Structures are given as structure tokens and as C-alpha cells.
Amino acid sequence: MKSPIEFKLYVITGENYHPGRNMLEVIESALRGGADIVQLRDKISSKRELVEKAKRLKDLTARYGVPLIVNDHPDVALAADADGVHLGQEDMPISVAREILGPKRIVGLSTHRIEQARAAEWEGADYIGVGPVFPTATKPGRQAVTTAYVSQAAADIRIPCVAIGGITENNADEVLKAGARRLCAVSAIVGHDDPEAVCRRLLEKIEAWNSKTPKFEEGLNRTGAPEIRVVINGRNERTQAATLLELAAQYKLESRNIVAELDGEVVPRRLWGETSVRGGCAVEFVHFVGGG
Amino acid sequence: MKTTVQDGWLIGGRKLKSRFFLGTGRFPSPTVFLSALEESGAEVITFAVRRINLDSYEDDGMLQHVAGRKLIFLPNTSGASNADEAVRIARLARAAGLGDWIKVEISADSRTLLPDPIETLRATERLAKEGFTVLPYASDDPMLCRRLEEAGAAAVMPGGAPIGTGLGILNPYHLGLIAEQSRVPIIVDAGLGSAVDAAQAMELGADGILANTPVANAVDPVAMARAMRLAIEAGRLSRLAGRIPKKRYASASSEPEGRLFATEVREATT
Incomplete structure (x- = not known):
């Protein structure tokens, strides 16, 4: 039986942010810092290269007991025995990914407005990305959704929401204040000289806000189980x-x-x-x- | 062929004595139903598969009333409007663990509830492949009934008239042809009004009949169940006995020789 996925700090690969450094080393540093879910995101490599990278990442994340998510490609996820996929609004529907991956693997979805978030929850996504909260170089040309959408999702969506897009140590508090329980960062973590230290500091902020505000789920449900x-x-x-x-x-x-x-x-x-x-x-x- | 009403017959390898299939819907109460069931002598009873009422904790299911009886359960796929839905309902019914018989019933028209022949054929084919004992409710079309047989139906159930109408057998010619050509049992299902229709169906060569509304909605359902049982026996026996051919004009049944008041015209003129 699959229990709802739980995590706090989501790190995504971005090799262009750390030229000259090995991707596995960078991600391992983030894992040491406490990142508890990893996504392989690579829009440039061939499928052959992707499978290789995914397999190596899977070996690494498995050692830390952390799930590995593959961006866009259920076939790569299966080939590397990754734990799930992350899809965008223009990718295959959740139900199709679910058919390919089976009921036990994780399917996450990027959402940019509350209607998409509701649809994702309805269609059985395991978590959603909420963003981009701030303008980001990772998603050029996409308009930032601002923290207003973060608050909306926090109030209305029961499956885990992770705020993403331009989140740094400097603006993390603002996002957490808006209601985010989980953060995701790309350049702020993998583009930093010391990913481990950044992850530690981000996690401290997340923990601080989580202990400050009662979880929304608990406000509604006696048992605290997700509804x-x-x-x-x-x-x-x-x-x-x-x-x-x-x-x-x-x-x-x-x-x-x-x-x-x-x-x-x-x-x-x-x-x-x-x-x-x-x-x-x-x-x-x-x-x-x-x-x- | 034994000229007895007790002749056994087979559907899907199951030996049956009774030629009366009784529906379980629309009875005034479970008690009335059980008495009617007793009088009917039916060994096969039909059911519908429906959603549980989530707001009521009372068990309004039908099974509790017939628990412990030696019966064959024939769930129907009513509510299905295509083959996919019928297959889903059939699988649910089989999961109840009460056997693998299924009455395929696919209506695409709410006014007549007439069976959709194409979807019925599709569902029959698929369910037969899945190992069900399939009894499709079909239009009284001889070609369709033949196709259903070829698709793996264990018995074919052509309707006499639309469900619940009590109009009787609207096309005895077709039903006669269907009964004549078929190598699987033919059970006339739907549209019968009273005992006379049951007898007619059996005389036309049907192997059995299925009735629900004419029994359940009769003024006295228990008496009607008995009447239908007797009619089925009478019709069956009559069929086996062999009826006389129909003629346009009379032919006296009393010997003409020696009748009174006859004028011996020939003798008088010679």
C-alpha cells in the first residue's frame, strides 16, 4: 500500500548552474544538507544519457532513502527504477502516466493556477508544484504566480503542494508566510558553492514556519490524515x-x-x-x- | 421424446426441471415474493445489480430473503446501455460469488427498453470468452438469435413484447422460427401478460419462459405464479403432444355417418 508522499525540501538538478562540477556530487551535497526529494530535470540530454544519469542518481538517492523523480519521461523513470515522474501541464495526462507507472510510483504535476491544482488533485496527482512564485531563469517567459497562489493552494488543496520558482534563502520566509509547507529550489541550491549549507538553512526556515503555524490539514481533520x-x-x-x-x-x-x-x-x-x-x-x- | 412435463433440460451444463424463470422485482413484499417463488416452482431467479444507498444502513439487498435455498442466480445487466457497461456489471455480479450466470440486458431506449442488438451481441461474445454462462435478452429476431448462439450464448432469451407491457407475444411467427432453428435453449423473456402468453410461448417451442411483472404486479401474485407454472406445463405438454394443423373451414369432429334427419336423397331419386 502506498502512503501519501511526505517531504519538505525538494531539490531539482540543473547542471547549467554548476559548470565544472559533477552533478552527482552537487546533489549528494544537497542530500547531506537534508533535501528529501530529488528530481532529475534535463531538457538537453538524449534519452540514452538520461537513463544513465537517472540510474546513477537513483543509486545515490537510494543511499539517502530519498525518492528520485524524473522530469517528463515515465519510460526513463521505469528504466532507472526511479520513484516517480514530474509532469507539466502540456505533458501526458496523469492517468496515462499512472497507467505506465502503475499505482505505486509518484506522479507530480506543475500547476500555475488553482483550477489546475484542483484538477491535479482530482486526477490523482501525488503532489503538485505551485509556481513559479517568482520569475526564474529555469522557466524563462513564464509569468510568476506570486505568493497569492501559494496561499490559495495551501488553503484549498489536500495533496502536498511544493512552492517553486525563483525561491532563494532571501525570499523563502515570504513564501512560507504565505502558507507554503514545502519548498523547492534549483539554482539557489545547485548553483551555490555549498548546497549542503543552503539546504540546512532552508530547512531551518521551513521547520520554523511549520512549528509556528498549525498545519492546515490538522485544522480540518481530527486525525490529521490527509483528506x-x-x-x-x-x-x-x-x-x-x-x-x-x-x-x-x-x-x-x-x-x-x-x-x-x-x-x-x-x-x-x-x-x-x-x-x-x-x-x-x-x-x-x-x-x-x-x-x- | 417423453411426453411428460417433468422432462429435464440443460443450460450451460446445469440440469433444470422447472421451465419457469422468476424475476424478483416489484413484488409487494419479500413474503409475497417467497410464496410466489414457492408456487412457481422456479429454480432460476433473476436479480439486478445496483449501487448501495450510502445514506441507509439497512440491508435492502434481495439475497438475504433467499439465503439457504437451492436456486440458480441469474443477475441481469439492466442499467447498461452498451457492451462495456454490461461487462462491468457482469464482473461485479460474478464477484458476489453466486455463480457465473449472467442475463445480458442492454437497453438504449428508455421508452421501449428494447434491447440493443449490436451491443448485446458484443457483450455476449466478450462474456462468453470470459467464461460466463451468458443468457442474452434479445429482440425476437431469428437472425440475431442465431448470431447470439454462435457468439457463445448458453441460452437465448427473445422478448415477447417490451418489458413490463404485458402485451404478450407480438410476433409468434418469429418466435416459432427462433425456437425451431436454435440449438441452445430459448427462453421467452419480457412482455408476457398472463398465463395464456406463457402457454403460447411454450406451444411455439420455447424451452422456458422468464416472467417478473405479470406475476409481481398481478392482483394476487402468488396465484398468478401458480397459474403461470401450470400454463408452462400445459403449453409444454401441448407442444409435445403435437397440435393439429390449422384449416380455413370446418371439419366435423362427429362422425357424419348415421346422423338423424339426414335425407337419403340418392335412394329417393332412383
């Missing part, structure tokens, strides 16, 4: 259930003579306990009634 939106028997419902069995129990159905279907596939009762429900999934609970 997801699911469609049950054609009805939009919110639930904190992590498995099909928990979901059935929520409606007092667990001991009744019923059959369950998740996203169009029958799930035998003995598997309910190990079948996870994810945001945006469609569940049918049915039984036999009189009929001709």
Missing part, C-alpha cells in the same frame, strides 16, 4: 480512508454482502484491506436487488 476526494457510487465524497476497507467501514458497509469496484475493476473482498484509495478515484459499492 482526499473520491467518487463513491457517482457521488462526490471526501474521505480520510487510506484503503478500500476503511472506505467501506466509513459507510458501515464492511460486513455487508456487497461487491466493490475501484476505477472500473472489481476488487475482491479479501484485497480491500490492501487496496489503497487515491484522490480522484471512482468507487462503486453494489449489491443485488430485485429485478427481472
